[in-house]
Amino acid sequence: MSVSVGRGAGRPRSAGPRSAPTELEGCVLGILWERGPCTAYAVRRVFLDSPSPYWSGSAGAVYPLLARLEERGLARALESASGRRARRLFALTTRGRAGLARWLGPPLPDWIWGVPMDPLRTRVGFLGAIPAARRRRFLAESVRQVRRHLESSRAQLTGACAADPFAELVVRGALASLEARLAWLGDAQRRLGRRR
Amino acid sequence: MSVSVGRGAGRPRSAGPRSAPTELEGCVLGILWERGPCTAYAVRRVFLDSPSPYWSGSAGAVYPLLARLEERGLARALESASGRRARRLFALTTRGRAGLARWLGPPLPDWIWGVPMDPLRTRVGFLGAIPAARRRRFLAESVRQVRRHLESSRAQLTGACAADPFAELVVRGALASLEARLAWLGDAQRRLGRRR
DNA sequence: CCGCTCATGTAACTGGTTACATGATTTA
DNA sequence: TAAATCATGTAACCAGTTACATGAGCGG
Numbered sequence: 001m002s003v004s005v006g007r008g009a010g011r012p013r014s015a016g017p018r019s020a021p022t023e024l025e026g027c028v029l030g031i032l033w034e035r036g037p038c039t040a041y042a043v044r045r046v047f048l049d050s051p052s053p054y055w056s057g058s059a060g061a062v063y064p065l066l067a068r069l070e071e072r073g074l075a076r077a078l079e080s081a082s083g084r085r086a087r088r089l090f091a092l093t094t095r096g097r098a099g100l101a102r103w104l105g106p107p108l109p110d111w112i113w114g115v116p117m118d119p120l121r122t123r124v125g126f127l128g129a130i131p132a133a134r135r136r137r138f139l140a141e142s143v144r145q146v147r148r149h150l151e152s153s154r155a156q157l158t159g160a161c162a163a164d165p166f167a168e169l170v171v172r173g174a175l176a177s178l179e180a181r182l183a184w185l186g187d188a189q190r191r192l193g194r195r196r
Numbered sequence: 197m198s199v200s201v202g203r204g205a206g207r208p209r210s211a212g213p214r215s216a217p218t219e220l221e222g223c224v225l226g227i228l229w230e231r232g233p234c235t236a237y238a239v240r241r242v243f244l245d246s247p248s249p250y251w252s253g254s255a256g257a258v259y260p261l262l263a264r265l266e267e268r269g270l271a272r273a274l275e276s277a278s279g280r281r282a283r284r285l286f287a288l289t290t291r292g293r294a295g296l297a298r299w300l301g302p303p304l305p306d307w308i309w310g311v312p313m314d315p316l317r318t319r320v321g322f323l324g325a326i327p328a329a330r331r332r333r334f335l336a337e338s339v340r341q342v343r344r345h346l347e348s349s350r351a352q353l354t355g356a357c358a359a360d361p362f363a364e365l366v367v368r369g370a371l372a373s374l375e376a377r378l379a380w381l382g383d384a385q386r387r388l389g390r391r392r
Numbered sequence: 393c394c395g396c397t398c399a400t401g402t403a404a405c406t407g408g409t410t411a412c413a414t415g416a417t418t419t420a
Numbered sequence: 421t422a423a424a425t426c427a428t429g430t431a432a433c434c435a436g437t438t439a440c441a442t443g444a445g446c447g448g
Contacts, residue, residue, distance in 0.1 A: 025407095129230075255401065
């Protein structure tokens with residue numbers, strides 16, 4: 001039964017100031033850089049308002065994260081009073097700037113360049129488990145929904161982001177990935193036989 | 197200081213047998229379906245051998261997950277002896293089959309259809325934080341690395357997967373997403389000015 | 393006999409999540 | 421003045437991760 005006699009294990013991992021930032025941390029460094037000093041709440045708002053669902057912008061993620069950045073010396077908190085009310089503005093330090101640049105790379109770990117994860121693609125691999133009719137429903141519904149997201153991304157492109165060329169590129173990237181997905185779904189429909 | 201008087205919170209979430217499976221759980225259900233009864237180690241191998249980096253196939257993930265599936269009645273363990281050695285073969289139950297079908301959808305939660313997360317794209321949004329020369333290096337390196345992954349995916353396509361049309365579609369999907377990324381990176385290079 | 397793969401786990405930790413509590417300020 | 425938003429957190433939980441421990445069976 002594998003009694004595990006010894007004193008147990010667990011990785012050290014240490015979270016030392018030298019360890020590479022997570023994706024969310026890098027992202028927050030970027031936000032601090034482009035917005036300048038702002039409150040944790042403002043950082044949350046960026047995620048809350050963005051249509052991307054990868055991060056919720058939950059307080060439970062953002063507040064501890066900012067505290068982490070502070071104790072690693074990547075950000076510092078300026079106690080600022082707006083009116084009577086105290087607010088903590090987080091600003092990027094020089095080390096924070098450097099950390100952002102390092103996170104941006106190169107060099108970058110290899111998984112960054114690899115095929116991004118796609119929940120739709122994973123599912124298609126197991127489509128053999130459901131009858132052909134349901135398979136067709138799956139693909140048809142996917143086409144419809146992806147198309148819907150595509151349209152809302154296109155609306156974003158024509159919007160405000162034309163100001164910042166990098167923000168525009170991000171939207172274009174999202175667009176490109178959705179278009180590729182749509183084309184691939186169409187291909188799947190043809191290959192699996194749209195009718196019958 | 198927000199003392200949080202009450203008896204604390206935390207979501208119930210409950211992990212009841214009715215709750216939707218995670219992506220990894222759905223994936224494992226799929227593996228159990230397509231391979232038939234197999235050991236936890238065999239399930240791990242699938243992730244270990246696959247080039248996708250989203251899941252490590254670590255024992256610490258797979259063994260508890262299979263135990264979870266078992267206690268939810270989605271899989272059952274067959275005690276089997278190969279030679280003198282005892283092995284636990286996990287097999288999909290009828291409920292497991294149904295769970296797989298439900299995970300495959302439709303219906304599916306909306307985030308499934310949305311823009312998949314891309315660590316490269318996130319970084320491009322903050323490329324303004326580094327000097328133009330480094331920006332070009334970033335893009336050139338990205339093109340090189342993505343191209344490399346593209347080639348290895350193409351090699352996979354010509355390989356064994358031609359047997360299963362769904363596995364082939366998965367590879368084609370990966371290919372499509374890498375090609376779209378590459379084209380987008382080229383576009384980025386043009387827009388940001390390849391030279392100067 | 394050595395080392396490799398097969399095989400089964402466990403322990404510590406981590407970076408997220410939801411859900412709550414609290415209160416000031418602004419706006420309808 | 422009621423409701424929304426701004427603002428700051430905490431507690432419980434969860435599904436992963438790395439790293440270890442253990443041992444059978446097999447090919448050289």
